[in-house]
Amino acid sequence: MELFDLPRERAEIAPGAVHVPGWLDPDRQRELVAACREWSRPPAGLRTVRTPGGGEMTARQVCLGRHWYPYGYARTVVDGDGAPVKPFPDLLGRLAREAVREAYGPGRTPGAYDIALVNYYGEQAHMGMHRDSDERADEPVVSLSLGDTCLFRFGNAESRGRPYTDVELRSGDLFVFGGPSRFAYHGVPKVWPGSGSGAVGMERGRLNITLRVSGLPG
Ligand SMILES: O=C(O)CCC(=O)C(=O)O
Ligand SMILES: [Fe+2]
Numbered sequence: 001m002e003l004f005d006l007p008r009e010r011a012e013i014a015p016g017a018v019h020v021p022g023w024l025d026p027d028r029q030r031e032l033v034a035a036c037r038e039w040s041r042p043p044a045g046l047r048t049v050r051t052p053g054g055g056e057m058t059a060r061q062v063c064l065g066r067h068w069y070p071y072g073y074a075r076t077v078v079d080g081d082g083a084p085v086k087p088f089p090d091l092l093g094r095l096a097r098e099a100v101r102e103a104y105g106p107g108r109t110p111g112a113y114d115i116a117l118v119n120y121y122g123e124q125a126h127m128g129m130h131r132d133s134d135e136r137a138d139e140p141v142v143s144l145s146l147g148d149t150c151l152f153r154f155g156n157a158e159s160r161g162r163p164y165t166d167v168e169l170r171s172g173d174l175f176v177f178g179g180p181s182r183f184a185y186h187g188v189p190k191v192w193p194g195s196g197s198g199a200v201g202m203e204r205g206r207l208n209i210t211l212r213v214s215g216l217p218g
Helices: 026-039 090-104
Strands: 011-014 017-020 060-064 067-069 072-074 115-121 127-130 141-147 150-154 165-169 174-177 186-191 206-212
Touching: 011 165, 017 090, 026 060, 026 115, 026 141, 026 206, 060 067, 090 141, 090 174, 090 206, 150 174
Parallel strands: none
Antiparallel strands: 011 017, 017 174, 060 115, 067 072, 115 206, 127 186, 141 174, 141 206, 150 165, 150 186
């Protein structure tokens, strides 16, 4: 399937997994891109993540609230410069609550969102199929995309393989996965370089922000 062939309507991709295209207007996208740039600065800035097998993740990452490392959460950058992780900003807490209500309806009470993982994808970056399973809570994961368009593969909770659904995530899109889909495998097989056209202050590459409830003691 090629870029721009995929539907752009709001859709429930799997039970509890909701895609809302164009959820963030351009001003909010610009605000988030600028904020990500600030969060990326050292100390506790953007870093390359090394996996226990000796590999490196191709997407570079900065964390807020708690520091994620393969595979757990810490208060400091235990696999980097050792600095305390930056605080989880109110802006992202508000966005997470809004996103949960957008996905599941105004009657839904959002959890206490306290972690953000910001991933930066350059031209060759991708992310293999994985589950977000280091949290101690099962509140939905909220994902916001900025900049270049990617192919997002959303699968099932049993295995990395089929069945899965491919979705195009563009700048401003919201994707929320909770309920039966909270621990589903997902990944980013591909980013289309230049597809974001620099419109929201991202000259190149893709940013994804996932907002999570850690379930860890404050
Ligand atoms: O970049 C994305 O859209 C997904 C990121 C992701 O799965 C993660 O940070 O765990
Ligand atoms: Fe993930």
